[in-house]
Every structure is written in structure tokens, then in C-alpha cells.
Amino acid sequence: MSRAPQIRPAATTYRGDITCPERWDTWVPRRGDVLVCTPPKCGTTWTQTMVAMLLAGRAELSERIGVISPWVDSALGEAETVRARLAAQPGRRVVKTHAPADGFPVWEGVSVIAVYRHPLDVFASLRSHVANRAGARPDHPLLRPLDEALEGFVEGELDREAVDDDTLATVTRHYRETALSGRLPELLTMHYAEMTADHPGAVRRLARAIGVAADPALVEAIVRATAFDAMRAEAHRYVPEPGTGFWRDDAGFFARGGAGRWREVVPPAALARYRARMAELVPDEDHRRWLEEGGA
Structure with a gap:
């Protein structure tokens, strides 16, 4: 396939x-490649896997997802x-990034899929995620007591030189610069809550966006293979850096699925301060509502 020109x-x-x-x-992007572009803990690995299976035309992958579809x-x-691994793959490929869309070039013929999740669900998931990272620094803000960690997440500012220190500011900047900016001509924006509520519909929507004809049998097979429990049971195929000691528990990467967990945490x-901060970062009420809940 031909190289995708940079716009x-x-x-x-x-x-x-x-x-x-x-x-x-x-x-080196090719026409037809797919870039999954999400804030952390918004269903990135799940989305990558569904896209990789759609591109392969089957619910089995030849290699673990981190090899086929690197960050x-x-x-x-x-x-x-x-x-070398990317160059050796024939045809269309899928890769991932957590950077907002202003942090990478725009290429003609490359589809971008952005997935978002309620920011407080992101916070709850990040707490588990960082605790499971063997190399996480002991003073990591998300490992502090709940009230301190939540205050740091809500009040923290974006630092482009420390973008992996996730805060509400990093999540909302990603949303503004990717979903709301108009920068990307071939963008599909999805919401994690809607994807989990209608898993088959999410697979079909992904297929349409990347131009893959997915018959009902393929959709059903991908839904089965990418169910939360199925992926957790085969964590070695799906988590980044499995078996290397990067995680305390590889399966713990899939701590909990679904939407609305933040209400338990x-x-x-x-909530009053969270909502005030959200209004500062995403002034439009409809845009805030979509980032939290999805919907039209």
C-alpha cells in the first residue's frame, strides 16, 4: 500500500x-492505516484489538496486540x-497513541479513532492502573490517599513535558484538541459508555469507519473474543509488556470494565469542585455532557 502523504x-x-x-x-503511515487516539484508561487496548481483528478479517490474531499494534x-x-515489525506487516495496520491530535501530524488516508470516558471513571481506573505498575514512583500523585489523589487529579494543570501525569486537564485537553478542534479530516469519535452498552454496535461502527465489510458472523466472533472476561483471561496477549515485570499482575491491567465506577469511589x-473545574476546562455544557455520558 502507498505511503500516506502528510497534510x-x-x-x-x-x-x-x-x-x-x-x-x-x-x-511510516500507509493509506488505510488506523490510529487509535485516546486518553489513558478509555478503552484503548479494547479498541485496538477490535480494529486489529476487523483488519485481519477474523477474531484470532497472529501475535499479541502490543506487537501488532504498538503504542x-x-x-x-x-x-x-x-x-521493523511495523514495516514487515503487509497491508493496513493499527497503532495507538495517548497524545492529543495537535501532538502528531495529519496524514491523508489515515483514519483516527478517538475514544473518551467519564473523567471520573478515568480517575478511578488510573488509581488501580498506577498501583499495578511495578515501577510507579512511590510518591506518584495517584497513589496518595483518595481525597489527596482526587484533588490532585481535579486541580492539576497540564504539563506538556510530563503528560503522563494524568489529570482532568490532560483528559479535557485531549478532548478539545482531538474531538472538538476540527484538525482531523478522518476522525471517528466514540464514547466508552456507549461502546460497553452496545458491544456489537461498537464493532459495526468501527467497521464502517475503517471501511471493512463485517458480516454478522465476524461481528459476533469479535464480540466474544473481546468481551472483558475473555481478554482478562488471556491478559498475556493483550496487556502492554506482558511477562516482563512491568505490571505486578498482568491480568490486573483489566481491573474492572464498564461505566459509572466513579460513583463507588x-x-x-x-463533585461541586469537579463540576466547577470541568466548566473551566470545557466551557460548553453540551460538550461537557458528551464527555461524561456520550450521546448525540
Whole structure:
């Protein structure tokens, strides 16, 4: 397949403990490639896997998802290995990033899929995620007592040089610069709550967006293979860096699925400040509502 021409360059740079913008050059985009672009803990691995299966035309993958579909602007793995594996794949490929759309070029013929989740669900999931990372620094803000961790998440500012320190500001910037900016001509925006509520519908919508003819049998097979319990049971095929000690428990990467978990974690007294901060970061009420709940 032909190389995808660049329409415009990146407008800014994001880096962090793992995010490494110099690694974008490990992927030379082809027309028809797919970029999954989400904030962390918004269904990234799940979406990548469904897309990879649609591109393969079957619910079985030849290799673990992190090999087929790397986090392309991360410091995970050797750059030359990532570059060689991507170049060796025939046809269309899918890769992922957590950077907002102003942090990478726009390429003609490359589809971008952005998935969002209620920011407080992101917070709840991040707490489990960081606790499961063997190398997480002991003073990580998300490992503090709940009230301190939540205050840090809500009040924290965006630092483009420490973008992996996730806060409400990083989630909302991703949303503004990707879903609301109009920067990407071939963008599908999805919401995690809607995807979990209608898993088959999510597979069909992904298929339409990337131009894959998915018959009912393929959709059903992908839904079975990408059910939460099915992916958790085969965590070694789906989590980043399995079996390397990166995680305390590989299966713990899939801590809990679904939407609305934040209600079990976030104290009601904290909601007023969260809502005020959300109004500062996303002034339009309809846009705020969609980021939290999805819908038209």
C-alpha cells in the first residue's frame, strides 16, 4: 500500500515518563492505516484489538496486540524492533497513541479513532492502573490517599513535558484538541459508555469507519473474543509488556470494565469542585455532557 502523504505537521510536542515523541518515526503511515487516539484508561487496548481483528478479517490474531499494534510514541521496546515489525506487516495496520491530535501530524488516508470516558471513571481506573505498575514512583500523585489523589487529579494543570501525569486537564485537553478542534479530516469519535452498552454496535461502527465489510458472523466472533472476561483471561496477549515485570499482575491491567465506577469511589462532597473545574476546562455544557455520558 502507498505511503500516506502528510497534510500538516504536529502543532506541539508532548512527552512524559513513557511518552516519547521522537518515536513517531518508527511508524511510516500507509493509506488505510488506523490510529487509535485516546486518553489513558478509555478503552484503548479494547479498541485496538477490535480494529486489529476487523483488519485481519477474523477474531484470532497472529501475535499479541502490543506487537501488532504498538503504542507508537512510547519508550516501550526498542525503537528499531518496533520499526521493523511495523514495516514487515503487509497491508493496513493499527497503532495507538495517548497524545492529543495537535501532538502528531495529519496524514491523508489515515483514519483516527478517538475514544473518551467519564473523567471520573478515568480517575478511578488510573488509581488501580498506577498501583499495578511495578515501577510507579512511590510518591506518584495517584497513589496518595483518595481525597489527596482526587484533588490532585481535579486541580492539576497540564504539563506538556510530563503528560503522563494524568489529570482532568490532560483528559479535557485531549478532548478539545482531538474531538472538538476540527484538525482531523478522518476522525471517528466514540464514547466508552456507549461502546460497553452496545458491544456489537461498537464493532459495526468501527467497521464502517475503517471501511471493512463485517458480516454478522465476524461481528459476533469479535464480540466474544473481546468481551472483558475473555481478554482478562488471556491478559498475556493483550496487556502492554506482558511477562516482563512491568505490571505486578498482568491480568490486573483489566481491573474492572464498564461505566459509572466513579460513583463507588468519588465522595459526593467532591463533585461541586469537579463540576466547577470541568466548566473551566470545557466551557460548553453540551460538550461537557458528551464527555461524561456520550450521546448525540
